[in-house]
Structure formats: structure tokens, C-alpha cells
Amino acid sequence: MRFDPTPLYRLAAILFALVAAITATVLLAEAAVEDGLDVWDVVRAFLIFVTTAWLSWGAAMALLGLAPRPKSFGKAERALYRPGDSCVVLVPICNEDPVQTFARIAVMDASMRAAGVVSDIAVLSDTRDEDNFRAERAAFARLLQETDGAGRIYYRRRQDNRGRKAGNIEDFIRNSGGAYEFAVILDADSLMEGQTIRQMIARMQADPNMGLLQTLPKITGSTSLFGRAQQFAASFFSPVFSRGLARMQGKTGPFWGHNAIIRVKAFAESCALPPLAGKPPFGGHILSHDYVEAALLARAGWTVQVDETIEGSFEEGPDNILAFAKRDRRWCQGNLQHIRLLTAPGLRAWSRFVFVQGIFAYIVSLIWGLFLIASVIATIMAPLPDYFPDPYQLFPVFPSDRTQQIIALGIGIFGLLVVPKLAILGISAASGRARGYGGAGKLAASVVIELLLSSMMAPVMLMYQSKAVLQVLSGRDGGWPANQRGEGRLSLAEGFAATAWIQVFGAAALALVWYIAPELLIWMLPVGVPMLLAPWIISLSSQPIGRGLFVSPEETAPSEVVLAYRALLARWTGTDTTEPADTSTGLQNGAAPA
Amino acid sequence: MSFDLSIENDKQDITAYEASAWEPPLAPLDMPRQQLEAEPRADRRPGLLARAFSFLHVA
Numbered sequence: 033m034r035f036d037p038t039p040l041y042r043l044a045a046i047l048f049a050l051v052a053a054i055t056a057t058v059l060l061a062e063a064a065v066e067d068g069l070d071v072w073d074v075v076r077a078f079l080i081f082v083t084t085a086w087l088s089w090g091a092a093m094a095l096l097g098l099a100p101r102p103k104s105f106g107k108a109e110r111a112l113y114r115p116g117d118s119c120v121v122l123v124p125i126c127n128e129d130p131v132q133t134f135a136r137i138a139v140m141d142a143s144m145r146a147a148g149v150v151s152d153i154a155v156l157s158d159t160r161d162e163d164n165f166r167a168e169r170a171a172f173a174r175l176l177q178e179t180d181g182a183g184r185i186y187y188r189r190r191q192d193n194r195g196r197k198a199g200n201i202e203d204f205i206r207n208s209g210g211a212y213e214f215a216v217i218l219d220a221d222s223l224m225e226g227q228t229i230r231q232m233i234a235r236m237q238a239d240p241n242m243g244l245l246q247t248l249p250k251i252t253g254s255t256s257l258f259g260r261a262q263q264f265a266a267s268f269f270s271p272v273f274s275r276g277l278a279r280m281q282g283k284t285g286p287f288w289g290h291n292a293i294i295r296v297k298a299f300a301e302s303c304a305l306p307p308l309a310g311k312p313p314f315g316g317h318i319l320s321h322d323y324v325e326a327a328l329l330a331r332a333g334w335t336v337q338v339d340e341t342i343e344g345s346f347e348e349g350p351d352n353i354l355a356f357a358k359r360d361r362r363w364c365q366g367n368l369q370h371i372r373l374l375t376a377p378g379l380r381a382w383s384r385f386v387f388v389q390g391i392f393a394y395i396v397s398l399i400w401g402l403f404l405i406a407s408v409i410a411t412i413m414a415p416l417p418d419y420f421p422d423p424y425q426l427f428p429v430f431p432s433d434r435t436q437q438i439i440a441l442g443i444g445i446f447g448l449l450v451v452p453k454l455a456i457l458g459i460s461a462a463s464g465r466a467r468g469y470g471g472a473g474k475l476a477a478s479v480v481i482e483l484l485l486s487s488m489m490a491p492v493m494l495m496y497q498s499k500a501v502l503q504v505l506s507g508r509d510g511g512w513p514a515n516q517r518g519e520g521r522l523s524l525a526e527g528f529a530a531t532a533w534i535q536v537f538g539a540a541a542l543a544l545v546w547y548i549a550p551e552l553l554i555w556m557l558p559v560g561v562p563m564l565l566a567p568w569i570i571s572l573s574s575q576p577i578g579r580g581l582f583v584s585p586e587e588t589a590p591s592e593v594v595l596a597y598r599a600l601l602a603r604w605t606g607t608d609t610t611e612p613a614d615t616s617t618g619l620q621n622g623a624a625p626a
Numbered sequence: 627m628s629f630d631l632s633i634e635n636d637k638q639d640i641t642a643y644e645a646s647a648w649e650p651p652l653a654p655l656d657m658p659r660q661q662l663e664a665e666p667r668a669d670r671r672p673g674l675l676a677r678a679f680s681f682l683h684v685a
Contacts, residue, residue: 120650154650172648186650202657210653296655304657328660376662 038282042382045092045280052088052448057081059441064410072410079403080441086396087448089389094269094452097276098459101341109238110231110342117213119151119233124200126158126193128220130171131604136223139596141179147226149233151216154186154208156200158193165189174604197289198305198321209296219290222249225344225593232293232342243298243334244326247345248274249291250586252594256520258489258573259351261482264582266349268469268479272456274340284382285336287329289322291345295334299325302332308372312509313365320366323390324373327383344591351520352574353489354530357496361510364394364500397497404541404559411549442555453479468585478582488569491562495534522574527567538563 060080064073121140125133137153144151155172159165172187179185190203201217209215214236216229228247236242248270251263278285303325308315318324326336350356367390374384457479459465461472469475503510522530542560546553562569579587586594 152650187648188650204650205655206657208650208653209655209657211651212653300655300657302660304659306659306662309663324662373662375664377664 036282038279041096041279041282045089045096048092048095049085049088052091052444053081053085056084056441056444059438059444063438063441070410070413072406072413076403076406076410079399079406083396083399083403084445084448086392087445090273091448091452093276093280094273094456095276096279097272097274098455100463101275105341106235106339110234112238113148113230113234114237115148115150117233117237118211119149119214119216119229120208120212121151121153121216121218121229122156122201122204123153123218123220123222124156124158124197125168125220126197126200127161127164128159130164130168132601133220134168134171134175135601135604136221136597137185138175138179139593139600140224140226140229141181141185142596143224143226143593144229145226147230149226149230151229152184152186152212153181154188154204156204157187157189158196158200159189160193195305195307195317196319196321198318198325202304205296205300209300212296214293215296215299216293217290219347221348222291223252223346223591223593223597224291225591228342228344229293235339236293236295239335241333241335242295242337243302243329243332244285244287244292244294244336246285246287246292246336246338247342248338248340249288249345249347250584251349252346252586252590253348254351255576256351256574257485257577258353258356259349259520260577260582261485261573262349262356263586264469264478264584265482267584267586268460268475269453269456271340272452274338278338278340281338281382281386283335283337284330284380284386285326285338286386287322287326287336291347298329298332298334302328302334308369313504313507314369314372316509318366318373319362319369320390323367323370323386327373327376327379327386330380330383331378344593346586346591346594352522353492353570354522354526354574355520357493357500360493360497361500361503364497365504365510367391367394368501368504394497394501397494398501400494401498404556407555408545408549408552411552450483453483468588470583470588474580474583481581485573487558488562488565489573491538491559492531492534492566492569494559495537495563520574521576522571524567524571527569527571531566531570534563534566538566 057077057080061073061077064076121144123133123137133155137155141153155168157165157168159168168187168189176182176185188204190200193200195202205215214233216224216232218224224247232245232247235245249266251259251266254260254263305318305321305324305328307317310316329336350359370387370390373379374387457476460469460475466472466475469478500510528535538560542553542556542564545556545560
């Protein structure tokens with residue numbers, strides 16, 4: 033029997049997080065009790081334990097992912113594609129841009145046929161807007177015409193969108209799932225190479241117990257400073273974090289809702305989600321359904337894995353902070369809803385732990401905020417130093433200086449955030465991976481600017497996440513707003529309108545600290561100043577930037593399917609100036625329409 | 627060639643293609659509804675945690 037190292041990876045990560053959290057707590061406690069122990073010191077110690085444990089957990093994941101996979105990883109399984117098993121590519125859509133969506137489908141269809149993949153494609157529309165629905169039908173008709181896809185590419189619109197995306201896929205499986213062995217689940221903005229889908233099917237065929245295989249999609253097409261920073265991080269850091277995650281999760285892996293393949297029978301047996309009792313935000317349909325579906329597949333004994341080495345999997349990302357925060361609000365509600373599922377019967381312990389992590393990803397912002405508030409209160413409540421504790425004392429007794437502990441604590445927390453990224457940079461420079469990112473110098477500049485940018489954005493995101501958590505806890509349902517994709521340039525006026533409340537909060541907090549505990553002001557500046565600058569951060573980061581910064585291999589050597597998509601979209605939208613005489617022939621023959 | 631999405635321009639295409647099947651093949655598959663929460667029992671008192679967090683509506 034093959035040795036499974038997953039428990040060792042988990043143990044290492046848990047021990048690392050515990051040791052780091054205990055060290056931070058001890059450092060803080062030593063400094064805090066110097067002027068006597070009070071309740072606020074205990075509160076602060078607890079909060080720093082929790083927040084440091086969370087940061088360390090992320091760092092542990094990156095450190096576990098630093099060691100590369102063996103070169104032979106998954107290769108043998110991926111090479112053994114058998115065309116006999118039926119497959120369908122599912123594209124659930126809801127009020128998306130139909131031209132872009134169907135252009136992606138056209139090029140994926142061509143790419144699959146060029147790769148020898150036999151697969152249907154089904155567009156599953158939940159669109160409620162009638163104009164958009166008519167546009168979808170027109171675009172679909174054109175898609176069939178250009179790809180000769182009748183009888184192979186399908187389109188259906190549900191009468192109601194019960195259960196949203198999860199319900200949409202469930203509806204397809206109930207009605208048509210019997211016709212297929214595998215289903216590739218995509219989002220409207222997903223793009224995949226035919227070869228990638230071929231490898232995914234082969235992996236599923238090689239392991240009959242594999243219920244779901246998740247790929248790591250790379251972000252493409254970003255133009256703004258924010259979008260390109262995200263795109264760079266997804267390309268450069270995410271594979272390492274995902275490898276660490278894969279090692280920790282083992283066969284109880286993640287599902288991120290798209291760019292993944294499922295075994296239809298396994299999914300049908302295990303993943304019909306019930307609505308939760310009560311009203312939203314905690315009741316009703318499960319919003320973050322993917323986490324739950326992964327847990328249910330594992331509960332039924334199926335393997336769920338992420339394979340970050342599979343290339344040719346793409347998606348698009350939000351181009352500004354507001355679009356990101358809007359999506360984050362939905363994810364926040366979905367993850368907090370998982371509080372209800374922590375005691376669901378029969379789940380693997382690790383699946384419950386994954387729910388806890390998802391809940392924590394949002395609650396931790398609130399905990400950081402509470403820690404800052406508790407620190408200010410503790411300073412106010414601290415008694416004045418007593419320089420002459422004994423009667424008739426000749427010389428004063430100065431309280432011992434604990435600044436060193438506080439500085440060590442600050443450096444430690446900063447290190448947990450920065451060291452994993454610097455380690456990834458160092459290893460990439462040594463291994464030659466940096467070449468794809470413009471060379472070691474350009475890569476280092478991109479990493480440093482990404483760190484600075486994320487440090488500036490962190491307090492703003494902390495405020496948005498804290499607001500989202502408080503809204504959900506107070507019972508406000510955020511619904512399921514459509515994703516904003518593409519052009520997202522924001523003016524300074526829009527930045528002010530969206531962040532006035534953050535500026536007011538930041539200014540009030542800084543003024544209060546300056547008034548009541550001026551010695552703490554310097555510690556509050558890294559949090560307070562970005563809040564004051566929030567409109568500029570939001571507006572400037574949404575502006576387009578050149579391609580000199582945040583270079584990634586997906587950009588310098590773009591995938592064929594990405595190039596084909598851009599060319600086809602230009603032709604369909606009439607922005608192409610180099611149109612070939614008859615490109616539809618290329619699509620029909622299964623060649624990439626360059 | 628531009629891709630005009632107006633329904634009028636594509637009426638002929640749509641009529642032609644709607645004649646063929648746009649719907650995916652019919653091949654029903656059973657999908658049993660999963661149980662994620664304990665069935666509520668009338669005689670059961672809410673637990674300590676449920677009462678403590680009742681303001682979250684999660685009990």
C-alpha cells in the first residue's frame with residue numbers, strides 16, 4: 033500500500049500555526065502585564081492568538097507548497113485518454129454578456145475537437161432578463177451556425193432559477209445526467225484548452241474512485257493595476273499555495289465551483305443540496321455550494337483533488353476593488369452560512385475543518401479590528417507608572433522597557449505575511465521559473481509592488497469584510513448579484529462615494545488615538561492612512577496600466593485558446609481589422625480560429 | 627463582419643435552428659436529496675450553543 037503523507041502535512045501545519053500563535057501571545061502578554069494584568073490584556077492575548085494562528089496557517093500552506101511536485105506527477109494518468117466515455121461541458125450562465133460567453137464556447141469547442149476530445153457542451157441559462165435572453169438565443173443560433181454544433185452543443189433556459197447555480201447544474205443532471213460519465217463544470221468567464229479537458233478526463237478514467245478533479249485557473253485579460261496585480265498573484269503565488277493546500281487536503285480536496293471535472297454518477301449520488309431551514313442569510317439555498325459539494329463527495333467516499341500542475345485553465349477576474357468587494361460580500365454570506373453545516377451528519381473531520389477555515393477567512397477581519405480597539409482601550413485603562421512604590425525610596429524605579437517584545441511581535445506578524453512570498457520569489461529565481469515573469473529583476477519588482485499594493489488595500493478590504501460580516505450576522509441578505517467583468521475603471525468621485533464611510537471611520541479612529549493614547553498613533557498609521565486614502569487607492573488601482581509590470585507567462589506566451597478567443601470576439605463584435613476570408617470553416621473543422 | 631445581436635436580424639437563423647433540438651438529450655438520473663441538518667424535533671430543547679447564538683438565527 034502506498035504511503036499517504038497527508039496526515040504528516042496536516043500535523044506540520046497545525047504545529048507551525050500553534051507554535052507561532054503561542055509565541056505571539058507570550059510576547060504580547062509579557063509586554064502587557066508589565067503595568068499589571070487586567071481584563072483587556074486577556075482579551076488582547078486571546079485575539080492575537082487567534083489572528084496569528086490564522087496568519088500562520090496561510091504561511092504554512094505556502095511553505096508546504098514550496099517543494100515542487102515530482103516531474104512525473106500525474107503524467108502517466110493524463111496520457112491515457114479513452115474517447116469511449118461520454119463527457120459534457122456545462123456552462124451555467126445568468127445575465128452574462130452572451131457574445132463573450134458564446135465566443136468562449138466556440139473556441140473551446142474547436143480546441144476540444146482539435147485535441148480529439150469527444151464531448152457535448154450544454155449552456156444552462158438562468159437568465160431572467162428578457163432582452164438578455166433574446167440576445168442569448170441569437171448568439172446561440174450564430175454559435176451553432178459557425179461551429180456546425182447542432183446535436184452537440186445545447187442550450188436550455190430554466191423556468192425558474194431555484195437553487196441558483198447549484199440548482200441549475202442539479203436540474204441538468206436530473207434531466208440529462210444519465211447520458212454522461214463526466215461533466216466539466218465552467219463559469220461564464222472560463223476558458224479551457226481542449227488538451228486540458230482531455231487530460232482531466234484521462235485522470236478521471238485512470239482513477240475510478242476520483243469524484244472530482246479541480247484545476248487551478250489562471251486569470252487572463254486584466255488591464256487595471258488592481259486586476260493585473262491579481263492576475264500576477266494568481267499566476268505566481270497561487271500554484272505554490274495550491275500545492276500546499278493539495279498536500280494538506282489529500283483526498284478531501286477543494287471544489288471552487290468551476291474549471292473542474294466531476295464524475296456525474298458520484299455527483300448525482302451525493303450532491304443534491306437541500307435548502308436550509310429558515311430565511312437568508314443563514315437559511316435558504318446554500319450560496320457557497322462548492323465547498324459543501326466537495327464535503328459531500330468526500331462523505332460518500334469519493335476522492336476530491338486539486339491538481340495545480342494542469343495547465344490551460346483560465347478565468348477572468350474583477351478589475352477593481354469595488355467589484356472584488358461585491359463578489360466577496362456574496363462569498364462572505366456563503367461561508368458564514370456554513371456555520372449551520374459544521375454539525376452535518378457523517379462529514380469527514382477535515383471537511384468540517386475546511387468549513388471553519390472558510391468562516392474564519394471573513395471573521396478574522398473583524399477580529400483584527402477588535403484587537404486594535406482592545407489595544408487602545410488597554411492603553412487607556414492602564415494605571416500610570418509608580419516610580420516610587422516603596423515609602424522613603426531614594427531613587428525612582430522605572431518600568432522595564434518592553435518595546436523589544438512589541439517590535440518582535442510586529443516583525444513576526446509582518447514576517448508571516450511576507451516571508452512565504454519572498455521564499456517563492458527566491459526559489460523561482462534559483463529554479464529559472466522567473467524567466468516567464470520577465471526575469472529575476474522584473475519579477476522582484478512585481479513582487480515588491482504587489483506586497484506594497486496589498487498592504488495598502490488590506491485596511492480597506494478589512495473594512496469591507498468587517499461590514500459584510502456584521503451585515504450577515506445582523507440578518508441582511510446580500511442576494512446573488514451578477515459578477516462584474518471586464519472594464520471597471522472608477523473615477524475619483526466614485527471612489528469617494530464608495531468609501532466615504534471608511535474615510536470617516538479612519539479619521540475618527542486616528543483622531544481618537546491621537547487624543548487619548550498618542551504613543552499608539554504610530555502603530556495605527558499603517559491601518560489608518562490607507563483608510564484616509566481609500567478613494568485614491570480605489571480609483572488609481574482601477575486605471576489601466578502598461579504591460580511592463582506584473583508580467584506573467586500567460587501574457588508573454590498566451591495559450592492558443594486565449595488567442596483564439598480574442599480573435600473571435602474581435603470578429604463577432606466588429607472590432608477586428610484583420611478578418612480572414614472564412615474563419616467559420618476553422619471553427620467547424622476544429623481548428624483554433626486565429 | 628460584425629456580430630449583430632438584434633433578434634430581427636437573426637430571426638431566420640433562430641427559426642431554422644429552433645426546429646432542431648436545442649435542449650440537451652433526455653436521460654434522467656436520480657439525485658437523492660442529501661441530509662445536512664438534523665430533523666427538528668418538537669420535544670427537543672435547544673442546546674446551550676443554539677441558545678447562546680440564537681441571535682444569529684442558526685439554531
